[in-house]
Amino acid sequence: MYDVAAIRADFPILGREINGKPLVYLDNGASAQKPKVVIDAVTQAYSMEYANVHRGLFYLSNLATEKYEAVRGTIARFLNVADEDEIVLNTGTTEGINTVAYGWAMPRLEAGDEIILSVMEHHANIVPWHFLRERQGVVIKWVEIEADGSLDPQKVIDAMGPKTRLVAVTHMSNVLGTRVDVAPICAAARERGIATLIDGSQAAVHGPVDVDALGCDFYAITGHKLYGPSGSGAIFMKKARMAEMRPFMGGGDMIKEVHRDGILYNDPPMKFEAGTPSIVATIGLGAALEYMMGHGMDNIAAHEAALTQYARGRLDGLNWLQIQGKAAGKGAIFSFTLDGAAHAHDISTILDKKGVAVRAGHHCAGPLMDHLGVTATCRASFGMYNTEAEVDALIDALELAHDLFA
The missing domain is CATH 3.90.1150.10 (Aspartate Aminotransferase, domain 1)
Incomplete structure (x- = not known):
């Protein structure tokens, strides 16, 4: 009840x-308030359990690492993703989409290649693609919405052409509240060898999301909208797409070895998680998602x-x-x-x-x-x-x- x-x-x-x-x-829609369980998790992590993760061989570092890494599994359950190694932890949707733009699209797309967007995208799902338009001559194709604010999936499908390389659309508009039926879009793109990125910042807050059923290549979420701390979030990336990507940022746990004449990258998802992460914010996000799933x-x-x-x-x-x-x-x-x-x-x-x-x-x-x-x-x-x-x-x-x- x-x-x-x-x-x-x-x-x-x-x-x-x-x-x-x-x-x-x-x-x-901008940022949700935080339940006491999240506030308590953040307070506990900072006051009694704080240490850096992954590289320490002492109790507090091991504890922080265990709690931090457990959130990867929590997010996988929240999004119905079978393999938690397809979850890349980050600061939110903006970082997630930029990771795809720099790591996957920039080295692969050439002048004249197309990215399809809907006219109701958030700037976080527009500006990174404009970078590619400005710097590499990539073409942005816009799909209009209907008079009632809905987005017809068939119009997105019809916009796909031989030069289309990526479809990036919202799952739910942050302005209109429109829910987009993205599954047929993803299916049609997959048949054509086109990658799909879904901005789940709003949709993931308001009801269950099944990424496996959607069939997308990338799905981004933001923690501060999910009743969690700011500076937390994640993006789902299919392993096949991860294998096609170069790292977005360098440093920290995204490498295995560094030498004067070369480096050896870490395996995904760590390959895309540079530097000291948002440890406490991520732990708080885990508490928020458990709270939501509990209800x-x-x-x-x-x-x-x-x-x-x-x-x-x-x-x-x-x-x-x-x-x-x-x-x-x-x-x-x-x-x-x-x-x-x-x-x-x-x-x-x-x-x-x-x-x-x-x-x-x-x-x-x-x-x-x-x-x-x-x-x-x-x-x-x-x-x-x-x-x-x-x-x-x-x-x-x-x-x-x-x-x-x-």
Whole structure:
């Protein structure tokens, strides 16, 4: 049984007030709050168990190494990956995608080769490919979204041509909440020998992810959105793709031997994990994923689906509110503007006075803002601890903003 009141009690920050009002935290799409089990894991690691990993031959180093490496297996279970050696630990999706861009794409792609993106990608899944466009003449092919904010998988498949080398698309839009059916995209790409990268930063938070069933080559996640610490994350890489890659960064555990006239790289996944890693943040991420799995990813998804339906019903009742993206099956993310001249930043400021925290801006999705014809939106993004009462608080705050700007 999903007990949202008990879950909320696990998150200390949800008990505080902002501007004399109970905190209504609706910026989960940017970064989620942390349960006490994560805070405790981080505190324990720093206060009683800290040491560097892998190379120490003493108790604390062995303990830190054991806890750190155990997270690789936790992430594999979380994503339904059979071989934990296909999990590369890092600081988050941005590092993961850059690892693929520098380690796999840069040495393999030539001028005229194509990378397919959707117009609703996050900048983390755009900018690294622009680097290749600028430096190597790689062509970026854009796939447009439908009027309701959905992405038709067939349009992505139809965009694949003889020069296509990579398809990189989001599993769930951080602006529209659109869920993308990526499995047929990955299947079609695989038949054509095209690599696939899926940005799972949002999708992995809101329900179960089965990477094996998706059939992608790369799948990236970010810890701070998964109720874990910032500076933590991972990317799944198929071993066959790992074998095609050169290291992204050098130093630390990514080498076996270093000599004056050469080096011997470590085996994957260590080959792609340079320097002293984010030890404590990764341990905290492991605690966060165990917490989520303990409550059941299907249960979290069901709770958020009900919350999405309730929020949609209430927001649709505000005829002066323009919601961007109404795709069927969308997740609990709502981006909106108000009729008139009110800027998203002004709306967000007024909502904050009522204790309601939402994001305002372009949400690191410039091409999507251009497509929508707006410079910025407000975004209310819900998580496993949000409630219908908080939806009501959002509505009350929006009505106040509308009254002030009308």
